Every structure is written in structure tokens, then in C-alpha cells.
Amino acid sequence: MELLNTGAYLVNGIDIIPDTEEGRAELKARTGAVPCPADAAKETIAYGILKDHNVSGNMENLQIKFDKLTSHDITFVGIIQTARASGLEKFPVPYVLTNCHNSLCAVGGTINEDDHMFGLTCAKKYGGVYVPPHQAVIHQFAREMLAGGGKMILGSDSHTRYGALGTMAMGEGGPELVKQLLSKTYDIAMPGVIAIYMTGAPQPGVGPQDIALAIIGAVFANGYVKNKVMEFVGPGVSSLSADYRIGVDVMTTETTCLSSIWRTDEKISKFYQIHGRSADYKELNPGAVAYYDGVVKVELDKIKPMIAMPFHPSNVYTIEELKANLDDILSDVEKKAAISLDGKVPFTLKNKVHDGKLLVDQGIIAGCAGGGFENICDAADILKGHSIGDDAFTLSVYPASTPIYMELARNGKLADLLETGAIVKTAFCGPCFGAGDTPANNAFSIRHSTRNFPNREGSKIQNGQISSVALMDARSIAATAANKGFLTAADEFTGTYTKPAYHFDKKIYENRVFDSKGVADPSVEIQFGPNIKDWPAMPQLAENLILKVVSEIHDPVTTTDELIPSGETSSFRSNPLGLAEFTLSRKDPAYVGRAKEVQVAEKAIQEGNCPAEALPELKPVFAAIHTQYPDIDKTNVGVGSTIFAVKPGDGSAREQAASCQKVLGGWANIANEYATKRYRSNLINWGMLPFLIPERDLPFTNGDYIFVPEIRKAVEEKADVIKAYVVKDGALVPFEMTLGALTDDEREIIRKGCLINYYRG
Template identity: 55%
Template sequence: MIELLENCYLIDGKIFKNEEVLKYFEDKFNENRARKGTMTYKILSSHNLSDSEENLKIEFDSLTSHDITYVNIVQTARASGMKYFKKPYILTNCHNSLCAVGGTINEDDHKFALSAVEKYGGIFVPPNLAVIHSFNREMMAKVGNMILGSDSHTRYGALGTMGIGEGGGELVKQIIGDTYDIRYPEVIGIYLKGKPNLGVGPQDIALNIIKAVYDVGFVKNKVVEFIGDGISNLSIEYRNGIDVMTTEMGSLSSIWQTDIEVEKYYEIHGRSHDYKEIKPDRVAYYDGVIVVDLSKIKPSIAIPFHPKNVYSIEDFKGDIHNIINKIKDEALMVFENQKINVDLSSNFKNGDFYVNQGIVAGCSGGTYDNIEEMANILRGNSIGNGDFSLSIYPGSQPVFYELINNGTAGDLMNVGALLKPAFCGPCFGAGDTPENNGFSIRHVTRNFPNREGSKPTEGQMALVALMDARSIAATALNRGKLTAADELDYSPKIKPYKFNKKIYEKRVLNCYGNANESVELIYGPNIKDWPEFKELKENLLVKIAAHITDEVTTTDELIPSGETSVYRSNPERLAEFTLSRRYPSYVEKAKSIRGKSEDLKTSKDILEIKDIIIQSIDRNFKLDNLTYGSGIYANSPGDGSAREQAASSQKVLGGIANFAKGYATKRYRSNLINWGIIPFLTEECEIYKDGNYVYVPNIRESITAEVDFIKAYIILEQGKIIETFLRIGYLTDLEKEILLKGSLINLNKSKNNLEVKNERSRFNQCD
């Protein structure tokens, strides 16, 4: 079904292992030259401003953010000296637009963004008009281009555009004219062959690839490149549905070979000029290849609490009691020391498993094709008026309009489904939270802990499993009884799609290239500036405030999503939620450490540590050249969201270091660096217990000189000292400067070239 291969060539459309090439073709093909035969190389090299093919300096074509991240980004860019947006920057309003927490917070942020677009020359997409990635697919993607977004699911590879999701700091760099600096990534080919069976959707394909690659890190921080004859058997929206889930595979970005289906997509959206053919050269080398036989994939379900926990629905139902017990055990582990009781006994009726809720939404679920095929399954029936509910969120108003125009929306409403505006809430826990112990099946991108919106710290616990829209419709047809779409016989044929561009023309504000410096930013009472951050001194002392030994720690655990994110524009207030659902004692401990760092010479604890260091480590130690703050230990932190608040909230609370065996994503490590938090690597775990100190002498020198191993000392609560070594790994020159200055904001403030000429652009004028 899915096969993982190391070191392969694509030659005339066929995959050969490296050793096969050496055996059959001898020296005919050169690996270094063949590496340049990938689509990835073509796009990255055309956007690289560096003279090096290894250390890249990437300039993107456009930027995009949503209403959880854009206020912080604009505020950071302002503090960095930004005068206008140097790139087309799309600000969408799809995450907190329906988050009902009371007050004016959400709309205040939307008005701030509207004023920022007018002042700095951006593009504003009003609330509920489109989810971030639907709009960018429809209006901004272009074959051969690159888009940088502050959302981890920034993926437009199926349209020939490389999208990368990063924290806000990386967008700030682009806004003010800096580059995205990375080493040339490894490239993994995903070779699709065959044709999916009836009832198998894009989520089924994606989930099974995630299952195969995630734990072994096969595509971690690499670019995945979709190739193979099987692509021609997939509609463009089907491809988009697979593509957006490459984030959950752990990849850096994605790209697909283009064909007539992609050309039709651009033509339908009135942008034929943005299409061109892109494909690998006759010979291309891949660091690995994932061979996927589409015909062997079955309708699947990813059980809580990760998209990798995948079973076929058939296997899930066949071993339901053992799998439910596995869910209960994992819940107890994930939410240890919290008063939860996972009880799904009421979901069993007459030997069958019933779910409470079905949701199809966002960039992965709310596509036109998905919803049309759901209607084909459900048309003329009823989901019943009992416990089960079905909500469908089309990804954009143009999609919603066509569903209304061709009668599909009415067909779905007539079976009992609820159609709702474009909104990402069901994907990150800001809407449609089930009842306590409720079980929800969703075609969205994630089912991490807390992504369903429950509050386990208060004994409220619900569960989310990921499924494809087709099987969700099949389950709805049976009024909540878990059903795979391949158990049904239905027509997959969908009605032709017509794109109504007027919907955007009459509501989207496009001021790119027409910045108006005289416009005043509109500040709501919750929008606050960043606090001041201090420069890194010669020596470093860290007190561990959280010790987490989970296999992976998600950004949703570091800073919860859902209703807490409405405080995203108020750094101090948002920081109060840091690790609140995973390590509730962290905030108070970090604040206590921050308080002592403000005057080291009057802190009894610090004076005691000073004596220990002088007596046992460094007799010349002085507090004047010491940076002191809190840190966390986690085995592999940062899986999931690109939200920089996972790092910035630590910084606001006085955080200065993370210690980990590895970082789950490149974007989380980048977020740490941009906020002046040092991303240490260690092979040890137990010595970084909560309450222990880590003393790192000469840290500035170690960062500047690129020292491979940095000597450090662990000071236990009893005063015992353990000598150890830390690593940081590769840092770009810019990243070194950021860490030394204490944050990206500090670095930009210190630069002399903040004043930029406000050049008028050839692009669209504000209308």
C-alpha cells in the first residue's frame, strides 16, 4: 500500500533505487546534477538571493496571515521600523470570527487589520468571506511562486506554488526586506500510482501517508514532491485536500507536478496567465521516495490525539473495544493529574459504535468537491433529529455561492445538515465543542489535545477523530452509526464549478502598492505593545519551570488554542495561559523567576546560587554579566501550529531557554530564536527537572564561535553540581545576531537602515 525507499532516481517517470542505477546505468547519471532535476530545486533556486546553493536566502512572492497572528506580526514589524508592506500581504479573518467569548476583542482586531492594510498597503479579507488557504488558492497561488504564511498549513503545492508555514518573526523579516534563511532541504518524492476506490477521499490518502512516515521522521523538515501517473486520477480539489495535510507529515513544504487539471483550475478562476507546466526533469534524484498505491487505501479514521493514529474504519470497528481502551489510556497519560473520566459506554448501541457529531470544515474539508460528494451520499435522506449533528463549513463564500446556485446547499439542508460561513474554528478548538465525553468525527487538519475545545483542567473532556468527508456523510446517513463510505453505492460525479469573482471584488480591500502613511491604526483596548526585552549577557543562568516527558509536546499544549487565543493581541494576558492545560504550575513559577531576574542582587535564591558557582565553578563569577530567566524541558516540543505565541508567551514570562532532545518542527525552533529563546539540545532528561538550575558560562562566545558542544552545569536543589554539555545546532548569521540581541525586535531596533523609501508599486491600487 505504502512503501518507503531511501535514495532514489526518477528516470523517465519510473523510480529506481540508487543501487539499481549504479547496476544498470553505471556512471550515466550524476547524483549532484540529478538533484537539480527536481521541481523543488527549480523553485527554490529562482527565489534564492544567496550565492550559495546550500545556504539559501529565500525571498517570497507574497505573505499571508489570519486573525490569530496578524496583530502581533504588524506590531513586531512596527517595532522593527516597518514603513510599508514590501510584499503583497493578505490578512484574513477566519479563525476567531465566530469565537463567542463576549466583548469587542475580535472585531477590534479586525478593525486594526483593516487600518493596517490601508496604512501599510496590504490586502484585507473580511470575516467569514474565506478561510486563509482557500483565498490564497483562489486568488494568490501561481505556478512557480512561493508564499510564506503564519499558519502551519500554508500549502499550495497542488497548484504549483510552494507554501511554507512559519511563525510571525519570519514574516516580519520579509516585510522589512530580510530573507528566509535555511539550508537547502532534502527532497522526498511521493510517487502516486493507481486510482482511489469509490468512497475513498483525500483525507484517507493523507492519513495513511502520515501513519507511514510520521514516527520515523521520513519527511521531517523536508520538501515533499508529488509525482507519478496516479496524479492524473485525482481532481484538483482532491489534490488540495492531500496537499494541506503534508504539514501533519512533518514536511517543510510541498510541490506537485502540474497538468491539465491545474490549468483548468486557473482558467476557472480567471487566472490562466498564472499557469505553466512544471514537472521533474527526465532524470531527478530524491533523498527518499514514498510509493503510494491509491487503489489499496481504505476509508480511515485517526483516533485521538494525533493524525498519525490511523486505522481503517473496518479495522477500527473490528477491534473497537481494545481501541477505545487505548484512547482512554492515552487520555490519562496526556492529561495526567487532571480530573477527567473518558467514558464512551453510551456510544455503543446494539453492538455498533455511534458518534455524536460530524464536522467538515476549513482548508482540508470545506472544498467544493468534498461537499458535492457528501450531497451525493445524503441527498433525499435524513440525518435524524436525535443526538447526532452534522455541520458543514464551505471554505469560501464563492464555494458557498455555487453550492447554493446549483442546489447542493438546499439538498444538504433538506437532510438536516447545517451549512455555516467560512471558519477555521472546528480545527483549532474555537467552535462546535461536543458535550463532555462526546465523540466528534471531523474532516479538518488536526485532532491534537484541546483542539476540540474542551477544558480537561475543569473536568470537561471531549474527543475528536479525523475522517474524510465521504465517510462522515456515510455516518450521517446512518444517523451517527460509524460507517465507511465504501460500504455504500453512490455516484461520485460532481457538478461543474463556476467561480464568482465578484464576491471578492466587492468586499476584499486591496491596497497593495498604495500605502497611506497618514492613516491612523485603530487600537482596541486589548491590543498592547510588546514589553521590553533585554540583551543576552556573557553568562546564562536558567531555572527550569516545567519538565515534560511526553514523546511530543504540541504548540497547543505550550499555548492553548480555542477561546484563549482571543487574547492574542495582548502579550501579557495571553501569556497567562502558557502551558495551562499541560503544566498548570508553569505560569506562576515563571513569573516568580522573572521577578527575581529584575534585581538579582536582592534575591536570596540567586545569592545562594552565586555562592555555589563561585565556590565550585567560577571564582570570578559576577551577577553584572549574567542573564537569568526560566526555561522548560520537553523531549520534542513544537509539533503542530506555526503560532509564534508558543514561544513569545514564554519570553513575556521571562523565558530564555528550551532544552530538548529534538525540536518537533523547524518553525517552532525558529520561533524560539526570533524571540531570543535559546533552543538547546541535550541527550539527557532527568537532570532538567523542575526547580533545577542550568548555568552556561560564556554563552555569547559559544553562539558567536559556533561551538559544537557547550559546557554547562546543572545545579540541583540540594546544591549538587552535574557537569554536562549542550548543543544548539546550526545557526544562520542572522539567527546568531537575534539571540545575542535578545529578540528579533531588539535586533531590528538596533539597525541603522530602518528608514525605507516608500516606493509606489506597479501592483493594484487600493480599491
């Protein structure tokens, strides 16, 4: 793996020539010319697709309209509710509502099924597609039925990635889908494009997760591809099957890139043929001389079976390296755990070492990353004739769609897996986010899924319970299962991979999926449940702000799972106030109480009353403010809470990481950097100020009040620097923040208080 420290030209899709003096001389000798980078950048696949979908007329500042939208059942209720409140009458583009996150309906009685019935009736009323529970995970259905060459899809799940099929797809928070439902646009500056240049072919036993983890390990920490498009090119791409490419592609989300796209060929054409959609294939290749902002060189033949140790997909090692250096690496994991878990519970994996070998407790092959046909067939070949044993180790396999499940039943792989003691379940995303196969306390799980963030698998640190996950490829998980839980790399398997052909049967979808064919039926009544609630009223941005810091987080990265937990909150995703009770519950359990204490002041203002009477601790704050700003009173000030985090927002696209803070009275985040565009966009769309502060000693601490004068004016007038004060000992101590780049629409959304207010006018 090599990362170039310059931009580079790709010539005829084969040769990388760095953008250096020497490289430009070579390019001129070979082609007779050296195009300027700006012109050659137009020859990337990404540029062509973005141009085709941009309606701004300006390729520097894009306004994108997507071809299709997709959501699952812990996001579509909030999205549709927001769109309804903003004037939705009909889905203007195909919108697919899948049910793969709240599928079990096992928590909270019928709450989850109420969400499903809401989705079905909305698909009928507004002209959408409804995929019932257990039929397919969101991304597999999109691959099988939605993707198309040169198309763009927007999804409300962060792993919306269909680049291997020639579709540029992006995962964003719900408000960005609301904009599309209201026939508005997705507004971004033209992103950089990074070439992922592949050569060679993978060794036997090396699967797509191994390639993906190797790439993530190389680019995450240094931000090499952050908010950029990863374009997969080079001769090595041809060595990979469609399923294999899909398995690598879905994990690009963990690099923090914006999107991905791959060159396509006859293997992708065959994928579309198999799925009865030959017309949706389009051959995609970069132009004769294309320019990239950076290059990641991936030598596929040199990558070995990998493992991402807790608690991040970028914490990668080869399995060989881990086994050879168990004590040192496990000690390093303990150090990282002390930071991630704030020392709240003891954590070690050293007790999993038996006779020098690492014994794991659970294996999972699941979801949009692991549940593919080839992954499961290869795993079945490795396991055939073995037993997973009768001790603590368990193995669960979740095919990504019912058509895959049906084919496994027909070709015998299902029987091979069941015979070993493995359990094969229906399509469900639960293991990925803590709603299924939650490990026992202190257990260690290996998973071919997408993430291994702290507590994401379902443990509850606030209750003293902790378990952990390492990410691995399905093949090495199967080799470990065949070895009854002792960590084993798939390259130790010396048997034969049968590589059965895949036959897609669309009958199950024809029989069960509701497809309106884009025809809305306004007469349909939406079916609500008692847990489906409207968004509470949200105030507009005041002329001046008083913010109380109610949480201070100094982890290097804060994930959306830590901002709002995943699995345990699934039943409340359609209830804004109910869900908000879980905000930061794993990271800072006192947050909700602190935020609510401050919120009473803003509620008093909205009722025309004095905020300091409702919250007496504000009296000395106002006294200090009045020493320099005597005109500040209830008529021109807002009062709310804020949090500080070093780098918040890694991980899921879930908008609730921001909206939960908002409904509890949050007015801002303060950060050194935002981990992803999607989290920052979520803050903005919920009317929250995405403040930035330089990396240095903070001028404030948890519990301090911050006064931000003339903030509304600063937003409107595009101020480069935001002047603020910390209220300390009766005085105002000045400091400065910035807001980063904001579009005119984003400024107006913040000014109005949230996207709903913005569209209501």
C-alpha cells in the first residue's frame, strides 16, 4: 500500500504518472502534451457523473439531483415526517423504504411494526417502494434492484455505496433526503477525487474485507480521502468479481470519503444480466489522461488476511502479525480502550489467550458487508466437514437478501453451514449496530460487518457491561469457526473453493415487495402508531446567544454511536423526545439532565418570560454580559446548550446524533474538526451552529457559560471570525471561533432554526 504525496495523471487507465517535474516530462514524452490538472480532472469517472447530475451550471459549486433515494426503518419515519411538515405531496423520484434495522419487533411490543405500517402506507400514498422485513438489507436490495451505470443514489444510511456497480452513491442524514423529496438539491463544493489504483490479484483466502481494512488502515488517520471521491481504477480491478468489489466498496464509508466509483467491465455487465437488468449496465472508464488529487496504490497480491481490533475499523493488523505479537498488540488495545471507555469499566482481551492462542467467543457474517453470496459460499467451503464445537463459541450467518438465501438453499451451502452448528438467519442489519447477537459481558466477537466502535455491538458501559468486536473477512471467520474459536487466518485453509454460480430469483420480490411504480394515491391514510411523534417546535436563531457547555469530550474521535446509541434506541427513532433521553448516554450520562436544565431558560423566553427567573444561575451571567452589552435581554437573546468534542461525527449518517441535541435545547457544537461532512450537515439542517476552534487549550470548561454577541448578524453577513466570550468570575473573557464554509441556504436554515422552519417559510 502506497499513498502518493502529490496529484497524479492516469494514462490510458494503466499508468500512474506523478504530478512532479519529472513526471510531467515523462507525460509529455509519451503523449506529446501535459494537460493542466483542472482540465484532466474532467476525465475522471466521478467528474462525468457529477456533471450529469449537477443543475447549478457551475462545476465548482454543485447542486445535485439524485436519480433514486433509499432509507430503512429507523430513518424513513423521521424523514417522511419532516418532509410532510415541509409540504410533501408526492415522492418526486423513486424512494425505496426497506425494513432491515427494526425487523425483529422484539423491543417495545408493536412499536417497530407500527413504523413498518407507516412506511407501507406512505409508499402507497406518496408513490414509493416498500420492502417488508427480512426480505433484504437496504444496500443489497439497492444493488439488486436500484443501481445503474452512471446513476446517483442518496441514502439515509452511511454505507450507501454502490460504486462497484457504476453508481455514485452517498449516505447522508435524513434532512438531505428531505430536500430531494421536496425537489431541492444536494449542495456541495466539487470534491477532490482520489485514485485507488489496483494491481495484481488477491491471494487465496484473502477476501474483500481484508482489502478494505488494509485501505482503511492506510488512509483513515491521515484524512487522505476525507470528503473526497474514491475512484477505483487500474488493471487489478479486473481480477475481482462483482461480489468482491461490492464487499470492498461498502467499506469505503469507514475511510470518511464522500463517495466511491469504480471502472466497470464485463463482470459488472454480467451482474446486471444475472439480475435481469442488462439495460442498467454502463461501461465506465477514465479518459485517456485523467488527473487525480491523490493516489492510493493497492497491490492486491501482497495483502494478507487482516483484522481490525477494537475499537475502530482503522485499528488494523494482519492476523499473522497479531498472532506473532499477541501480548504487545493486546496491551495497545487496552490503552486505546482506556481512552474510548473513559476508564469506566475494566477491559482486557489478555484473558482470551490460551496456550499462546487467541480464543474468540463469537463469529458473525452479516449485512451489507458480509452477507454476500460469494462470502457465504467460501465460508461454507472452509467449514464443510467441520464442527464449530459445543462450547461457548457461536457462529451466525445472515444472508443479505432472501434471493441469496434461496440460492444457498438450492445449491446446498445452507445445509453445509447448518451441519457445522452455525445458525443461518434472515436478512437483518441488527448485528452491525447492537440489535442482534449481542455478545455476553467480556465476550470477544469477530465479525464481517462494517464497524466495531465501542459499545456498538450492544454492551452498555453505563451498566458495567462491556464486550468488543474485531472486524475480519468471512473466510477467516469461517477458518476460526472450524478451529472452534481459536483465531485462524483463511490463508491456512488448503482445501478447494467451489465457486458455485449465482442464479437470482426475483419471484420473492415480485410476490412481497410493494412497488407503486411511481403512482401516488392521495386517498391512502397514513397509519400511525402511538410512538410516532411529530417534531417539537424549534425557535429561530436569536440575535445573540448564551450557551452553556454541558459536555466536554476529549477523545481523538467521537462516533455517532457515542452521541446517540444505536441498537437499544431503535424503538424510539420515530419519537424525537423519547429518543433524546438517550443522547450521550454511553459517553456522558449526565448530559441529558444538564441540557434540560438549560432548556427551561429558552422555553421561558419563548413564552415571553425572563430566562434568569426560570434558571437563577443565569443572573450573574447576565450581570457580567451587561458590563459590556447592557441592552441584552429576553427580547434579543437565546439560551441553549452546547457540547465540545475534538472530532465528532465519525460513523453513521443518523441525523439523530444532531437532532437529539436540538430537541434538548442544543444550539451548537464546538469542535476542532468534524469527522464527516454528513454529521456537520446534520447539525446545520437541525439549525445548530457548527463552530470550529483551533487545537489549543480550551478557553472554557464543562459547565461554563459562553456569550456569542450578534451571532445572527454574523451568520447573515458571512463573518470570517465569530467573536465570543467565556463568562468567568463576573467578567467576559474573549475568544474566537469560526463556522467554516456555509452555503447561502445553510445560513438561512441556521437562521430559521432548522430545515422544517426553513421550508415552512
